[in-house]
Amino acid sequence: MKKEKRSLWSRLFGPEPVPKKDETQFQFMNNFVPVFHVFGEDPYASDIVRGAIHAIAQNAAKLKPKHIRRADRDIQHVGGHIERLLTLRPNQFMSAYDFLYKVVTQLYSNNNAFVYINYGADGRIEGFYPVDASTIELVEAGSVLYVKFTFANGKKLAAEYEDFIHLRRFFSKSDMFGESNEAMIPTLQLITTTDEGIANAVKSSAFLRGLIQYTAMLKDEDLKKNRDRFVADYMDVSNNGGIAALDSKAEYKELKNDPKMIDAEQMSAIEEKVYKYFNINKKIVTSSYTEDEWNAFYESVIEPIAIQLSLEFTYKLFTEREQGFGNEIIFEANRLQYASNTTKISMVRDIMPLGILSKNEAREIFNLSSIEGGDEFVQTLNVVNAAKADQYQVGEESTKGGETIDEKEDDETGDGSQGDVESNVGST
Known part of the structure; x- marks a missing residue:
């Protein structure tokens, strides 16, 4: 494995392992400052964004x-x-599910996700820790690239860049970091305004609004006193009947309140903008997708994440020599668990006779438990090794040891008949 590293806890919140006198800011080719700040407005605070990210992360x-x-x-x-x-x-602190969920959530919330690889004193990997920082900076010291994290509480962590799994999304302008979610903020502000408008409309429609017109001339202080008394008596929440009473000295004229609210179609269009930003649709969020819709979601969203994880983990966990011997970390999924029973039955019926699936693998497709001896493969006799196919073809000759099959059978039977050759011809 990789070289010996200090444990996570000896670095966390401790002195930064970057030599101050040699520290220089990492230079990008495009003149971008090598510092990533988590965007001020947190998109994850939106219920629509959180639902979309949750659907992907889970x-x-x-x-x-x-x-x-x-x-x-x-x-x-x-x-x-x-x-x-x-x-x-x-x-x-985390199960495997929690770990991947948090990493993917950070990736989609910040478009950058860092996972610290914790090496023990003997160089053996002891754990993986997602790092959620508010500011990330790249610096060079002695030709070594370091990552410096600043957390919300002011604490800091710094380590070599090669000690981190780094995943990126919207990887465009910066040479090292994914872009922020700033492009989504106008849509989120529109959603916030809409939600506030609906809340205000509901509140305003619950109140009694109008004018009290008195038939007699009153002093200003008497008008205010009568108004306050009316409000206290009839516009308090305890007046759940909604009835107000006045004598002949005053007349109440109601002011019609007609609050304007966004309709369902417009709200759906705004939500759809968020879903498109994450390359999903509402059916994925509400788990009401069909088999084809799930396959499209897997290929366009989940599979790219799996490839990104596989490539980054393989490069960071294995030396060049170990990679040369073919060592890889891959992330795979059982896509058939979302297939319909018709698809599952058809697939098992078609490919199991070819010896591709074992009994237990076929049972797993239907969420059945393993059985004893289930790791064996079964295969129909109607298929044949491609290298020997010519020997089983009717009307074709295939040489073996310098003689044809016909010649070999002549020698064995002595009468030139086909003998058992025809009986050995399999179905094609």
Whole structure:
């Protein structure tokens, strides 16, 4: 594995491990300042944004990390310590589901997500910790790139950039950071204004509004006194009957209150702008999607996250030599769990006879438990190894050891008949 590292807690909130005298700000080719600030207005505070991010994060958290090794066109499942960490408990505070959920939530909330790789004294990886900071800065010291985090409480953490899994979204202008969610703020402000308008309209429609006209001339102080008495008697919340009484000295004239509210179609159009920003739709958020809609969501949203995670974890966790031997961390998902029963039955019926699925793998597709001996593969006799297909073709000759099949059968039967050859011809 990688070189020996100090533990997380020896760095957290302690002296920054960046040599001050050698520290220089990392230079971007496009002259961007290498500092990322979390955008002032928190989009995650919006219920619509939170629902959209939750729909993505809860499905991405179902991805299964695996340590594999690709060798000679074969894929071997290695398993081991790293896979156990990522599939069970990446750190002492989070389950594997919570870990991936938080990482993806940070990615979509800030368009940047950092995960600290905690190495023990012996260089063995002991855990993975998502880092949620308000300011992130890149600095160089002695030709080494460092990341400096400043948290909301003023505490700081600094470590080498190679010690972090770094995921980005809207990766455009900056050489190192994803863009902020500033582009979404006008839509969120519109949603906030709409919500406030609806709340104010409901409040205003609940009040009695009007003018009291007195038939006699009253002094100003008497007018105010009578008005205050009327308000106290009839416009208090305790007057739940909504009835006001006046004598012949005064007449009440109601002022019609007709608050304007946005209609459902307009509100839906505003919400749809948020969903488009996250490349999803309302059916994904409300879990009312069809099989095809789920597949589109997986391919356009979840699968790119899985690829990004796989590439970054592989590069940061394995040395160049280990990568050369085919070691990878991949994140995969059982896409068939969202397929209809018709699709599942059709797939098992069509590909299981080819020896592609074991009995237990077929049972897993239908959410059934494993059985003893279920790891065996079954295959129909109607298929044949492609390299031997010519031997089973009627009317074609195939040489073996310098003689044709016909010649070989002549030698075996002695009478030139086909003998058992025809009986060995399989179905095609």
